[in-house]
Structures are given as structure tokens and as C-alpha cells.
Amino acid sequence: xxxxxxxSNAAKPFAERPAIYLGETVVCNYAEFYQRxxxxxxxxxxxxxxxxxxxxxxxxxxxxxxxxxxxVWFAGGCxxxxxxxxxxxxxxxxxxxxxxxxxxxxxxxxxxPVGEVELIVAGTAxxxxxxxxxxxxxxxxSPGDIAWLFYTSGTTGRPKGAMLTHRNLFAMTLGFLADIxxxxxxxxxxxxxxxxxxxxxxxxxHFVRGAAHVVPxxxxxxxxELVRLLNRFSGSSFFAAPTMVKRLVDSPAIAExxxxxxxxxxxxxxxxxxxxxxxxxxxxxxxLWQLYGQxxxxxxxxxxxxxxxxxxxxxxLEQRLxxxxxxxxxxxxxVVDAEDRDMPVGETGEVIARGDVVMAGYWNNPEATAxxxxxxxxxxxxxxxxxxxxxxxxxxxxxxxxxxxxxNIYPREVEEVLLLHPAVLExxxxxxxxxxxxxxxxAIVVARPGQAVSQAELDQxxxxxxxxxxxxxxxxxxxxxPKNNYGKILKTELRLLYGAA
Numbered sequence: 001x002x003x004x005x006x007x008s009n010a011a012k013p014f015a016e017r018p019a020i021y022l023g024e025t026v027v028c029n030y031a032e033f034y035q036r037x038x039x040x041x042x043x044x045x046x047x048x049x050x051x052x053x054x055x056x057x058x059x060x061x062x063x064x065x066x067x068x069x070x071x072v073w074f075a076g077g078c079x080x081x082x083x084x085x086x087x088x089x090x091x092x093x094x095x096x097x098x099x100x101x102x103x104x105x106x107x108x109x110x111x112x113p114v115g116e117v118e119l120i121v122a123g124t125a126x127x128x129x130x131x132x133x134x135x136x137x138x139x140x141x142s143p144g145d146i147a148w149l150f151y152t153s154g155t156t157g158r159p160k161g162a163m164l165t166h167r168n169l170f171a172m173t174l175g176f177l178a179d180i181x182x183x184x185x186x187x188x189x190x191x192x193x194x195x196x197x198x199x200x201x202x203x204x205x206h207f208v209r210g211a212a213h214v215v216p217x218x219x220x221x222x223x224x225e226l227v228r229l230l231n232r233f234s235g236s237s238f239f240a241a242p243t244m245v246k247r248l249v250d251s252p253a254i255a256e257x258x259x260x261x262x263x264x265x266x267x268x269x270x271x272x273x274x275x276x277x278x279x280x281x282x283x284x285x286x287x288l289w290q291l292y293g294q295x296x297x298x299x300x301x302x303x304x305x306x307x308x309x310x311x312x313x314x315x316x317l318e319q320r321l322x323x324x325x326x327x328x329x330x331x332x333x334x335v336v337d338a339e340d341r342d343m344p345v346g347e348t349g350e351v352i353a354r355g356d357v358v359m360a361g362y363w364n365n366p367e368a369t370a371x372x373x374x375x376x377x378x379x380x381x382x383x384x385x386x387x388x389x390x391x392x393x394x395x396x397x398x399x400x401x402x403x404x405x406x407x408n409i410y411p412r413e414v415e416e417v418l419l420l421h422p423a424v425l426e427x428x429x430x431x432x433x434x435x436x437x438x439x440x441x442x443a444i445v446v447a448r449p450g451q452a453v454s455q456a457e458l459d460q461x462x463x464x465x466x467x468x469x470x471x472x473x474x475x476x477x478x479x480x481x482p483k484n485n486y487g488k489i490l491k492t493e494l495r496l497l498y499g500a501a
Contacts, residue, residue, distance in 0.1 A: 002141045003169045004041070004073035006208045007034055014210030017185050020063045023217040024232055027063045030210060036067045038135030041074025045136065049077040049101055051145045056095050056103030057196065058082040058114065061219040064122040065195045066203070068104050076139030077101075078146040080161075081196035085484075088112045090159070094151050098161055098363055143167040148201070149363055150295040161363030162295045169204065171330055171356035172300050176205040178329040179303055180264060180289060185210035187235035187263060192221035192244065193487075198291075199239040201298045202266060206237070223251035230261050237264040241487030242272040243426075249283045262287040264306070268299065270488045271394070271412050274321050275419050277309075286310055292324040292394065293357075297378055300328045300357040302392045316389075322416075323391040324384070331355035335386050340375060343385070348395055348408075351384045352377040383410065400491060402431035404439045409470050411441075411491075417465045418443060418458055418472075423451040426481050428489050429472065432499040442498055443472040446481060453477075474498075 011034035018026045019033035028036065049055060055072045057079055059065050072079045080098050082091055084106070092115040095103055102118040110121045120127060141147075148164040177183065189206040191214065193199040203213060214233060216225050221244050230236050240248070245267050248254060262284065268291040281288060290304035304325030311317045327333045334342055335349040343349040358378045361369035372379050383395040395401075395410040402409040411429035418427045426446040431439035447453050455475045462471040476498050482490040 001143065001166065001170065002073060002076065002138055003147050003166045003173075003204070004037070004070050004138055006173070006204060007037060007070050008138060010034075010207055010210045014185050017210050018212050019210075020066060021188075021212060021214040022063050023214075023229070033067060035135060036131050037070035038074050038138070039131045039133045040068060040071025041138070042133050042136035043130045044071060044075035044077060045139065047102065049075045050139060051076040051141050053077045054080050054098045054100045054149060056080045056082055056098075056100040056114070056117065058084065058091060058095075058103050058105045058109055058112075059122065059196070060084045060106045060108055061191055061195050061215055062106050062122060063215050064104075064106075064127075065200070065215075066213060068122065069200070073147060074138050076141045076145070078149050080149045080151075081200065082151070083194065083196055084109060094159065094161075098149055141166055143170075144360065146360065148298075150298070152295055160365055160368055163360040163363055164298060165360050168298070168357055168359060169201070172201060172298050173204040173208060175300050175329045175331070175357065176202065177208065179305065181306070183209040183211055183237075184235075187211040187237065188214050188233035190214045190216070190226070190229055190233070190236055190238040192216055192226050193239045193241065194220075198269065198293070198299050202239050211235075221247070223248050224253040227251075227253040227257045231256070231258045234261045235263050236261050237266065239266045239268075241269045242267055242276065243270070243483060243487035243489075245272070245280050245288075246276050246426075249280050254283055257284075259283075259285045259287065264289045266291055266299075268292055271415070273416055273419050274318065275416075277321050281309060290325055292392070294378075294380060296359045296372065296380075297331075297353055297355070297357050300355075301331055301351075301353045301380070302326055302333060303328050319387070319393075320391060323387075323393045325392065326390050327392075328355075328357075331357060333386070333392055334377070335384055335392075340377070345388050346385055348383055348385045348410075350398060351380045351382045351392065351394070353380065354378060400430075402429075402439050402441055404431070404434070404437045404441065404469060407469055409441060413466065414441060414443065414462070414470055414472065417462055418445065420465070421453055421458060421461055423447050423453040424458075425449075426489075428481055428491060428494055430491055430495050430499045432474070440473040441470065442474045442476070444476045444478055444481065444494055444498060446478055 011030050015031035019030045020027040055077050095117045104120050146163045147166045150162045151159040291299050292302045293299040302325045354377045381398050414429045425448045428444050432442045434440040482493045
């Protein structure tokens, strides 16, 4: 079944319901949205796009993103979402590597090089003509045909294209509907985070139910604008990286927020520290829903639903808040050693997962596919542990583990302690080569505006909470931490700046 069928199924029962908004202005209802997407799909089929043929989406967050995405699927093609903030050389690499037939771009990106691939600019007169054709018939596809080719961030080398099939996307969407509160046609999904990433995939469940999709006029995350939209649309949900949640609760605009309008804030893509989580819960109420996944298993490995963010009388709230929750519907999770043997309860190892949501492999990269998909399991590269109740606690990426004097040190554990200091806004911990100990712990710290913190205070905090050998041996106080477009802290960049021998 073609993943585009979720739109064709919704178009009739929700025909008059608003489908897409730009800010508070309706762009189109579901009947009109289907017509636009199907017309784009018909045009693409006439240009040779069919099952498995790649089409790039090099776009900022705009309403046209969704009609192009469904248009690609309507034709049976494979969408290749491209981060709008990538360097042009990275964009050219992705389009060339995947062999894209053509690429859609937004006006703000249209002058950037895309190689020899045909370029269509959304919002132009030429683009408008694509919407005038007859819709035609949706392409037949096999469940194993590729629908979404997602390129990893490439922090450890050239990015790899994770091949997600129509079956993968249906499994992800059905898992979403199984694991959260009901979604209906009166709800609204907001897009302050890039549609090219998890936010775009999470939209599918809201399309199934005929909900509204709201693209901010800014095209991104601006706390005052987001608060205005949340106050306008009841039953609102949106995806946010943990750093975005932190920026929202730290914004003066939070005082104007009607929290009763928020159904869910889905957070993931990086660590949400317990102290930050408690503060967000105090200001936003019980609306937070954690997801853990990867591009290779989009948004769907484990989850911590809203009610498990609260005290349910089992004396384990702190442990739950520090965890990544329990296995998603249709997913199995294990924690294993280097030989894929299960680790005992509470002991750390690599997190592996399997289920229909796991990718088919990496595009034209059999070596990486064989390394990552071993014995039928996705090897995530994340270090974690499972407790006796099935809760998964993530420690760090395998590559972020610090080994000092033969002892394993997980940066996140040290970061959690440093964030207990009221003057610490953000912190990232890395390892630095050391001649005698192998590595030593280094902390890069951002203080809250107008506040100061000393190394002595942080040392004392560490000595009161963790083993002495885990205490940072050096501190660097900076104005901001480097982050990528999705809000993830770039530890690779920090290691280059502060972790060199």
C-alpha cells in the first residue's frame, strides 16, 4: 500500500476541514490539499518518477512542503528530505549520491548549487502550473519500495542514506496512533522544527485523522510566535528538540501561554536532563511525551508517555524521568555486549532494536548496512541499560564514552550533576586525550544570563554527587554551545576545540 493513501483516505471524510495553515491563515482544506498533491504526483509521473525514483526536497518549512511530499508519494517516488541549513557541497553530495531525478527548493535556497539535477522552485508561476493538471491515479507500490531516504548528519564522515520503505512509514504511523492519546480532526500539529526531520514524519498520524497542520510564518522556532499559535489552536501538538523546550520555558513569552491548548510536546533527538524536564513540567503541565528513535528507526524505538512523567505512586518518578521510557508498540529492544549477548539487568551495553519500523538499509552502502543491521537487529550505536521494569536508560553514544584509567565515564551522568547548579544554563562533557589516564573529563559550560559560576563550585557539586574520578579535570566557560539545525549539541566540534591533545 502506498503511504500516500493516508491522504486519499482522509480527503473525503474531512474534505471541508482545514488541512494546511500558514500562521493563522488557512491555505487549503483537505479536498483542495489532495487535489494539489495529486496534481503534482501526476506531473511527476509524466516526468518519469515512479517506484523508487528519488526526488529531493531542499526546502525550508513552508506549506508547499507537504503537498510536494505527498505528490512524490502519489507518483510512487521516494522523497529525499534535505536539511535547509546544510552546506551547498553537502546538498550536492546528497543529490548526486542518491541519483535524484529532480529537486524541489524554496525561494530562499533556489540560488544555492544543486549540481546537475533539475530544479523546481516552490511558489513560482512555473510551480503553480503543476497544480493545474488532472490528478490521475495513485501509483501502485510494493510495501518494500523506498518512500523516504533520510541522510544522517555525517558527523563521523560522509552522510549515509537510511532507506525507509512504505511499510516502515506505516509501522511508524500506526505505532504513533497506538502509543499516544487519540488524535482527531479538531487537533492541530504545529511545525516549529524542520519538516525535513522527525517533525515531518510525525505529521503522518495527524493526516490520517484529518487534523490541521500549522506552519509558522517565520518557518521556524520563535517562542513568542509559537505561544501565539498555541493560544490560537486548541488540541495542539508539536515536535521539539530538548534545547527548544528549554528555550520555550526560558522565554518571557511563556507567561502568556494557555497550557490548556497543548495536547502533546514530543521531545527527542538529544538528552533531556532531569532538572530541565522538571522545570518544563512545572511550567507547561503534563503535556510532555518523550520519543527515542533514529533516522534508521524514525521516532519509534522507545517512549515515555505523558502519564509516566508524573508521580503515579510507585516511588520511581526520578528513574523514569531519567529514562527513555519503554519499548514502542511493535518494537523489541535489547542491550547487548560486543558479541550481541544480552547484558544483565541494569548493566550497560549497546542498544539494539528490531521491528517493522527499522530501515531496509543504507543507500548504496552494503558495508555500513551489514555493520548496522546484524542478525536482524538495528545496532543503534547508543549505550544504555534496561531495568527490571523494562525502562531503557540511555547513557551516551558509543563514540562519546570516556575511558579514563580503565573506567567508563558517561558524559550525560556528569552533565546531569553540573546542571544541578542554578547558574548553569547548558553544559556538554567530552573526553580529552591524556598521556597517563587515556582520557580526562572536560566540561564546557554556559552560565545563565547575568549569573556567574566558578570551577570550585562545580567541583564541589561533583564531589557531592558522583565518584571523584568522574569529576571534570578542566572547565571552559563559553557564551553558547555549537548546535546543528535540529538543536543537537555538536560534540564533534567541541572535541576539535577543547579535546585536542
